Amino acid sequence: MISFQSKLPKVNQSIFSVMSQMAATENALNLAQGFPEFNPPSALIEAVHSAMLNNKNQYAPMPGYLSFREQIALKERDLHQLSLNPETEITVVPGATVGLFVAIQTLVNLGDEVIIIEPAYDCYEPAITLAGGKTIRVSMDLNTFQIPWDELKSKVNSKTKLIIVNTPHNPLGTVFTHDDWQNLNNIVQQSNAFVISDEVYEHMVFDGNNHISVLNIEGLKDRSIKVSSFGKTYHCTGWKMGYLSANAEITAELRKVYQFLAFACNSAAQAGIESFMKIDNNWEVELSKFYEQKRNLFRSHLQGSIWKMLPCNGSYFQVLSFEGHTALNDMDYAVQLTKLSKIASIPISAFCNNREKTNLLRFCFAKNDDTIIQAANILCNL
Numbered sequence: 001m002i003s004f005q006s007k008l009p010k011v012n013q014s015i016f017s018v019m020s021q022m023a024a025t026e027n028a029l030n031l032a033q034g035f036p037e038f039n040p041p042s043a044l045i046e047a048v049h050s051a052m053l054n055n056k057n058q059y060a061p062m063p064g065y066l067s068f069r070e071q072i073a074l075k076e077r078d079l080h081q082l083s084l085n086p087e088t089e090i091t092v093v094p095g096a097t098v099g100l101f102v103a104i105q106t107l108v109n110l111g112d113e114v115i116i117i118e119p120a121y122d123c124y125e126p127a128i129t130l131a132g133g134k135t136i137r138v139s140m141d142l143n144t145f146q147i148p149w150d151e152l153k154s155k156v157n158s159k160t161k162l163i164i165v166n167t168p169h170n171p172l173g174t175v176f177t178h179d180d181w182q183n184l185n186n187i188v189q190q191s192n193a194f195v196i197s198d199e200v201y202e203h204m205v206f207d208g209n210n211h212i213s214v215l216n217i218e219g220l221k222d223r224s225i226k227v228s229s230f231g232k233t234y235h236c237t238g239w240k241m242g243y244l245s246a247n248a249e250i251t252a253e254l255r256k257v258y259q260f261l262a263f264a265c266n267s268a269a270q271a272g273i274e275s276f277m278k279i280d281n282n283w284e285v286e287l288s289k290f291y292e293q294k295r296n297l298f299r300s301h302l303q304g305s306i307w308k309m310l311p312c313n314g315s316y317f318q319v320l321s322f323e324g325h326t327a328l329n330d331m332d333y334a335v336q337l338t339k340l341s342k343i344a345s346i347p348i349s350a351f352c353n354n355r356e357k358t359n360l361l362r363f364c365f366a367k368n369d370d371t372i373i374q375a376a377n378i379l380c381n382l
């Protein structure tokens, strides 16, 4: 047997797959993995089908169909007041995971330091490692869900190439305010760091607040890459569709990497999403209300229970604290709940490298109302 040295020796099967498989085996409600229980709008499915029937079945241009990128630019203008040149500043990619990988490969060289804020989505660190970078962690306060900006600032040095942020946040549901962006801006102005902003939940922001993109911030916009995903926005996570937005200079480099990673992505899905965006240009605005109602439903059915509800300002995740219920740690409690109470969640420690156990579990409420009520009833009856 030839010896094989793993490039990612610490990586195991993702917690999302583990909990989803357990939910299936145990016949438990799956509020673990973050995907909607419902289908994309039928007009979108029909538009993709019709694109296939109309010969959109061969390679699309490398950065995506220009007409599609033009439509994305219009959406970014109308919803986020961004002025993006579709020819030089938008690149369509097969989902945010690929987009993040491309962005990290483009920016990070051997020995560069990359700051991530934990709890963090699980694909950042392996991509940093594969690019030869070193991950530097800063931990959010798990009581207040605030970012310790002073600590983050203290970790920035001449080797810092990149800071990765995520708003709305998975798993905590926090949303960057102007102050957060200003704090980040002040820090990076004194450095050579780029910023990747993972904004895949950008159209799920609640209570009358608006999503603020990294590209809205003077001082950050010329050193940042915004990562977006259609999967989250149009209930089609299985299609793996997304895009990257950045200035022309950064985009030119992103495309050099991307063209040898995937070259292009699903042509029928591009054409179909473009048509749908033209038919329903209010979808994104309605989406925040749609998920806000689901968040409220879940929370209202948990009122008076033993669970402490943490704030959820955006995304489709609600974090609940089980402090005082059990001596079990979050991983063991998540397993017990799946097996005995038939409800699956994700332990927050799975998003933290040091695996320090927490008393927090993440529940995905991108579910039909019946499922949400059923889940809340199970949790209330514990």
Ligand SMILES: Cc1ncc(COP(=O)(O)O)c(C=O)c1O
Residues within 6 Å of the ligand: 034, 094, 095, 096, 097, 098, 121, 166, 169, 170, 198, 200, 228, 229, 230, 231, 232, 237, 240, 241, 242
């Ligand atoms: C924060 C965050 N970033 C990126 C992704 C990946 O998105 P995509 O399915 O488009 O690759 C997810 C998916 O759950 C996510 O939660």
